[in-house]
Amino acid sequence: MSVPQVRRAVAALRGHAGRVNCVRWVRRRDGGELLEFKLCEIFSCVQLVKSIPLKGHTEAVFAVDAVCQSDEPDFNVLIASAASDSTVRIWSRHGSEAKCIEILQFGNGFVMDVCLSFLPGSDVFIQFQKVLILPGHEDWIRGVEWAVCGEDLFLASCAQDCLIRIWKVCTKLKQLPETEDDSIKLKENIFTVKDADTSYAVSLESVLAGHENWVYAVHWQPSFSKDGSIQQPMRILSASMDKTVIIWEPDKESGVWLEQVRVGEVGGNTLGFFDCQFSPDGSMIIAHAFHGALHLWKQATINKKEWTPEVVISGHFNSVEDVKWDPEGEFVISVGFDQTTRLFAPWKRKEETEVTWHEIARPQVHGYDLRCLAMIGRFEFVSGADEKVLRVFRAPKNFIENFSNVTGIPMEKLCSHVSMLKQFLILIGDMAVQPDEDEESFNTISNQYPEIYFQPLILTEPPPEDHLLQNTLWPEIQKLYGHGYEIFCVACNNSNTLLASACKASKKEHAAIILWSTSSWKKLQSLSFHNLTVTQLAFSPDDSFLLAVSRDRNWSLWRRENSSESGPVFTCCAYTDKNTAVHSRIIWSCDWTPDSKYFITGSRDKKVIIWGQCDLSVITEGNGLDSIKPCSTVLDAGDSVTAVGISRVLTPDGRYIVAVGLESGKIILYTWKQSGKEPTLADWTTGVEIDNSQSHALAVKRLCWRHHAGRAGHNDENSSKWLQLASCGADHCVKIFNVNRFAL
Template identity: 80%
Template sequence: KASRFVVSIYDEHTTNLNFSLRTKELVKSVTLEGHTEAVCAVDAVYQSDEPDLDLLIASAASDSTVRIWSRHGSEGNLFLNAATTYWLNKNVIFNRNFIQFQKTLILPGHEDWIRGIEWAVCDEDLFLASCAQDCLIRIWKVCMKSKESSETEDYSIRLKENVFTVKDTGTTYAVTLESVLAGHENWVYAVHWQPSFTKGGSIQQPMRILSASMDKTVILWEPDKESGVWLEQVRVGEVGGNTLGFFDCQFSPDGSMIIAHAFHGAFHLWKQSSVNKKEWTPDVVISGHFNSVEDVKWDPEGEFIISVGLDQTTRLFAPWKRKHETEVTWHEVARPQVHGYDMRCLAMIGRFQFVSGADEKVLRVFRAPKNFIENFSNITGIPVENALHALCNSHSSELPEGATVPALGLSNKAVFEGDMPAQPAEYEETFNTISNQYPEIYFQPLILTEPPPEDHLLQNTLWPEIQKLYGHGYEIFCVACNNSNTLIASACKASKKEHAAIILWSTTSWKKLQSLSFHNLTVTQLAFSPNDQFLLAVSRDRNWSLWRKQDSSESGPVFSCCAYTDKNTAVHSRIIWSCDWTPDSKYFVTGSRDKKVIIWGQCDLSMPAEGNIPDLIKPCSTVLDAMDSVTAVSISHVLTPDGRYIVAVGLENGKIILYTWKQSGQEPALADWTKCVEMDNSQSHALAVKRLCWRHHEGRAGHNDQKNSEWLQLASCGADHCVKIFNVNRFAL
């Protein structure tokens, strides 16, 4: 039976529940208010066979109450039925009496907070499994107690029975402790029975339990067929890495797969071998950031994307096609940087090199190691022999195999072939000695043909850090690289003009070339023009500045300010969050918190100019009202078939809207903006859009439709922890 209801906790700090009823035509949303502290758990069940009738919802919160909500009829309201106290170190059984719940029995035993409980039905008996922070799992058996058995004297040894009677029916039940499972070495956060299935027309409940713990393991328990004693059958989990264990786990419906999620927001999937039932191997699973994603960039060839976020990681996603399948899916294939600071921005420097900025004063430059390039080719099927050969030739030193993070360090240290232990046994012995609890080298090269699991992503896919760039006084906020990969521009957080200066760096000498001072507050985004002649900066001070490249000097190119806005010429009245260039370098776009999107240009920038000329650059479009704060803008490098620019606009409410624009005549045309697509709620971000980035080429990554393709791809990232890739049909715009 398909469920038509979704009950969710939409904010971990909220005291409310969000309830949605989905039909073919309508989605109704209702918020259930009643708890006084944050809601931490919720579940729902139908009370009848009618999907629209008698829905029962239970919610537990930090206010030490469990509240029961009931919905009667397809048009009925939701109302509170009961509120009962919830004990954190005892199992409590409640007996439902019509619409009220009465406390019936307390099952003591756990010595710390209970983190999970779940029922199972086997024949005529009920089983309750519970897990707690005392590292133990307890299994309780609930069975009907007949009067004859209670009156008959039996001198055999038996466990103590906890007895209760249901007042409505007069039926007496006995609860006994079936077993205590001790195997985890840290808090047990979740326990689940294998789902029941139908066989021969009857529902059967397999007696298997899955548990997840903060000791980084998931254990499958099953009673021995002869003795009935519960034993550990399978133990899977992580080895190494800087994780803190598992929060939850689940069986697949047929029990052949196990999925768990960890502290760092990652899923882990294991699949049972069809030959050896006790052999479970990691399988490919989705992954992503677990905090706000601040920036995303395509590589110059458009074959993968790299993103950074406040979860302190840099992640690389690429398309992958399973064997004998045609569908292309995106997966994380490397985690080049696992940092100690929140990540803010990045820029690609060629195909396999990037620079990133975080909440520190240092820019860090990373280059792909040999093992990643080889595995990237194996996974995606993209030949990279030329790229690998070029990297080896362009750097006189040997290309490292991979990278590792030294103990208590922030910099990824290169690992070369001679640094690695010859045999795995030698590596394991070195790792386990007391003097080497924090080894300098624990990278192991992998031969991959599919996306790696989480433990390998954390440990074996780092990129070596090749350079640090010092010069900023506060946390890095934005960075950009020109299209010829020779210059880097960066800016940091600032409340004064002296700190808001833009710094230019050389990518050959990694030296500081120039400091560009103009803005009074933080520069929020930087963008080089496609012809590399201009650098555009937008700022919190509500102004933009345009810098022109001058003749090269001995120390490198010099940029001078050729145009800007000030308090007299500014059009934007709030923070300018984002900017971008048209592919012909004739125009640029700005987007602001004031809900305005403006195209600028209408001048001959090839003529020399000194200082600021008020009429040098003007708005050449009507002011686009986006109806909400604009947080990201991006212009496609590929035009529509009729020659219009394609502009993507991201809003603070999570919406992404696609427009086309084309100037007609000297004055702004009344219909120069055309709204083409507005993403619906299912496709949009749930929170603010942080960055938009078009793929520079036609076609879709991972498909063989690169030339004369109707498709474009747009990458976006947001504060909702998501990275999204949209396929856009440019002929339909």
Template identity: 90%
Template sequence: MWNNQLVKSIPLKGHAEAVCAVDAVYQSDEPDLNLLIASAASDSTVRIWSRHGSEAKCIEILQFGNGFVMDVCLSFLPGSNVPILACGGDDCKIYLFIQQNGQFQKTLILPGHEDWIRGVEWAVCGEDLFLASCAQDCLIRIWKVCTKSKQLPETEDDSIRLKENVFTVKDTDTTYAVTLESVLAGHENWVYAVHWQPSFSRDGSMQQPMRILSASMDKTVIIWEPDKESGVWLEQVRVGEVGGNTLGFFDCQFSPDGSMIIAHAFHGALHLWKQATVNKKEWTPEVVISGHFNSVEDVKWDPEGEFIISVGSDQTTRLFAPWKRKQETEVTWHEIARPQVHGYDMRCLAMMGRFQFVSGADEKVLRVFRAPKNFIENFSNITGIPVEKLCSHQSSDLPEGATVPALGLSNKAVFEGDMAVQPAEDEETFNTISNQYPEIYFQPMILTEPPPEDHLLQNTLWPEVQKLYGHGYEIFCVACNNSNTVIASACKASKKEHAAIILWSTTSWKKLQSLPFHNLTVTQLAFSPNDKFLLAVSRDRNWSLWRQQDSSESGPVFSCCAYTDKNTAVHSRIIWSCDWTPDSKYFITGSRDKKVIIWGQCDLSVTTEGNMLDSIKPCSTVLDAGDSVTAVGISRVLTPHGRYIVAVGLENGKIILYTWKQSGQEPSLADWSTCVEMDNSQSHALAVKRLCWRHHAGRAGHNDLNSSEWLQLASCGADHCVKIFNVNRFAL
């Protein structure tokens, strides 16, 4: 990006292993002129690149033997245009390289750190150059580079003097001295990043503030500043994470004016703090974008279409909703709750009404969660929907929130009375196990805007209301019927006995039925909108269709009414996904073989009792999507011309929208119509895992006058992203 215009990127190819650090400086005030770039990689090299205009090339390779350089930073020697490069690595030393005669030459080695150096950064302050370094020894060291003539004359008394490291630049015949300015000790764990507050120019017109920001694995971010009188560097502000299953911070940055700081946590979250206008030492958390930090496996809309819930391999379940700021028309989506923080990678979920869901993970248990009172109240405040419309039953009966017991996986409900109990602080009561490891971390808060990361970690869990045991291996897929009475689930399987689908009652939470048919893992389950059918697709390349019979005393009973086998199968690879048309007449399957097919008969929903085995056939031609199909979804709202809207997600991250309508008795290629193919900027970078349409027309969070115009599609992918698309159905 230059002058708010996107410019063509130039790939720099040469490193043999992963690149871990890069830095660059302009060698002229004209940005189109020479740009000097340094990059460090795990191939034990630092490469120097030069970009001139639209061309870039590697001009030098610095070898580090068997060592690794963790960070690099470029600047210019005081009072000159001579580039200086600092490299910090795994040998606890900082290497300074000076460019002379067009080549970078190793000039100085700065010892002092006692563990791997994680960060180095230059800063210009007046006529001097400062270097900040941080390491796994929990310390930050500040070094000063200045011309030798500026050093104090040597004295013959016994006063303490810091050791000088002196070097001379032949090109300018100038001697420079490097001294250790200060050592900052305040962190209690590895310091991963250190950054100066940025300046606006290098020519000294606006001097760089002498402030340093550091991030550490001790879960804190510290602002350091020298005392105005003594010049001693002191800790001015400390912010960070409190509690939660976290492991500290990887990186941090100042805003250009220094009024805000942002930090990147170990678990992928961003934290943002803003300086108070009155009390300059008070920093408050701010709303920031957030999301999964590993593959997102499943996403679902709530029945009313007001929020979405997603699960991922980062072992979390996250709830996103639209937020409309007061006095503003723009609606933005934010994470407003993290109902489940688990010990296993999450795989699937299904909504059971508005504020209840069931999730499956890499364990043999299904877990059911229900929204607490504090969430419903805050959801009302953030979205502007009255609590009366959100909660039909008495909200006073609900728990306030939830917490996770020590060494536990189940979210325990916290009621109002639980939070009032405060343990005594005398030594005798502290020695009891229950008081040393308190379980009540939850603190209810009244929110009018999306919560910051600290609150998401601690106070937005949903209580777990039920566990469902019965599967022999890790849960892989789950579905709930539209009347919220039956749950269907399946687990990973390599044998027929383990690939059976299990049906559960949502009233008694008992196992209703086992449906054995498939030989390998069932990859997705889908109830028809009229709840009369259950569709299953599998790794064994077949699908099976189950019809609901007359309900018994314990609940509905399903029997297999149609399926594919070796003779009738169309798909030749794993069937990853399936879905139903809103009228329950047809269903769709998508496979790794790049094929998308719509199946059905004249009208499944009015079929009389009898054998449907031979009547379910392809109703469409085989659609070649161009790559492995990993997700399919059909909108419950049709086009104005009465055509079904079909979304197809591919393994390469592309999402394509089609419309389809059966035009005759025989499948015809004219039935399919390609509408939209997402470009690279809108698509996922890796495989699309799930596609889910909002059940109603309109856009969540908007009071659309023409609500029938818009549809919304939620998608999730292996690229850690959840996306929401606005689709104009009149344009399809």
């Protein structure tokens, strides 16, 4: 089976209401289908992709296995599911019907894993009746898996005693007659199966000791045999909390199982591997780490014992709270409750035409859940977390060089402007290095990273997980103190001169917005109006206004005045209160139209409203903003609105493109244009509702349009056709959508 070089997400299987605990392929000779588990609030069940719910467990389901009874098109499938209700349920599925045929009770026992298989020379499934207990492990058994080798059946088990045990099951008739010599013999456990004449012998084949911590998973290399014979070497893959994955193989002469390959992590802040798998042809292995990351290694073509890290899909492993495009639209940065800041960029393999997105840097690894960020120019950002401090980060020179290598964007273009060149020079250390200084000084890395912690990399492709963990951090150049509680939102104006931030608040004095200077990092002003947490901030594209929306169900609009040494920078010029408010629930999100004439708000009350001076004839220079009111009819989105975003590029007929994200995970694209002095429902047009398989599984947290037309990483002949929308959600995902603006 050939393995495609382009690795990307091809589908999202939705339907679960809670965390997915386990996935398994149904084992059959001509292919497979995916099984998933879901954890529900009231009950747990197993669900097939074909939407056949198997309900019955009263607690969370944690392990599953399935195997086909025949190779017929309308095949029968036997499924075993283990749950924390101390039962294993056996299900039979035929076509579109499925039912529970047996329940195995384990008292107060907690079943960690299940695996089904045929007995040698029999159509009887093991685990239907209790026939044997195999003692040996001295701690919890975390994984089991069967493998067929000719007429014999092998079972591999792993446990928290750091050991792997291999058991052999064969028919008793096959055993050699007993002899009277002094050779060492392993104890055999004999059992028979009801309604079957054959007896079976189980013996301990080998004990594998090599891991130094709990062994969480053990898997056999796939054989793809049609006649019961092994077509590939008999090998075992194991994953452990000791941060290693080991390939085991029996010696050809002695038959003793030996460690052949060991890969894993060195250092870092991870806690080991939970699971692992072989690729179908055994040339690649993948492992799942404690912190949610996938690790992929590929076998060298010449030296078969050499395995090298490969590019793999990566992402957040908890809710993603915010995402932003860089000003030039070449990459996105996101933050989440997994306490990391991640940078994703498009990449195209050599001799490949498809562009895929990959994580190429992890600028920040924090000790608190991250909630918001804002870009300050192209290679600088500020982030806010569940602490009272804002932190500012700036890219090291090494990142910009690698970004150029990976994306193919020339360094000259990245540093084309004088201001960018000055920033680029600052990136390499605490003090700017002038162009006429020596080359050695120019190429040093920031002094904030001693070499023991930070090793500059030369990359031509996205880095593997171990490098992302340690060698792609950005130096922290500033901390901003001033808020009394956890930071909740932050925004930067378009000229990159001002920051606005707000924190969690239950009183007016704590809900104040703080303005900061990005040149001196000094606090400029405190804007007090709201009574509860300000949920989002947005500067108008022309930097004339600052918009704030809050949990108190109101918005406030602040106008920039001619600043002086003693005077304020912004003054409140419009707002809603209990008498004028339209929203009846928390306002979660807001954004501006590209011409700065209108702004949009989205609320938990399912309402989306566009605000501005509705009588276009009275908009004159210096005109007051007292007339700001809804310029659109209230758009009922059908669910709680958690994110809104307006594209800076209009439709060909001059309509604004509005993206609305819902608590259900759906994203809907609308177009809007004021057609008269009075708002009408006809002003709104539904463009596209993102397909259920492509939308988020949980609440959409943020929507952010690329500032200009075109697709990052593509050389589109007609770039004006495409727009790109970045979204992030509570389902741990960051998504990039290509939108054809001519189709809206």
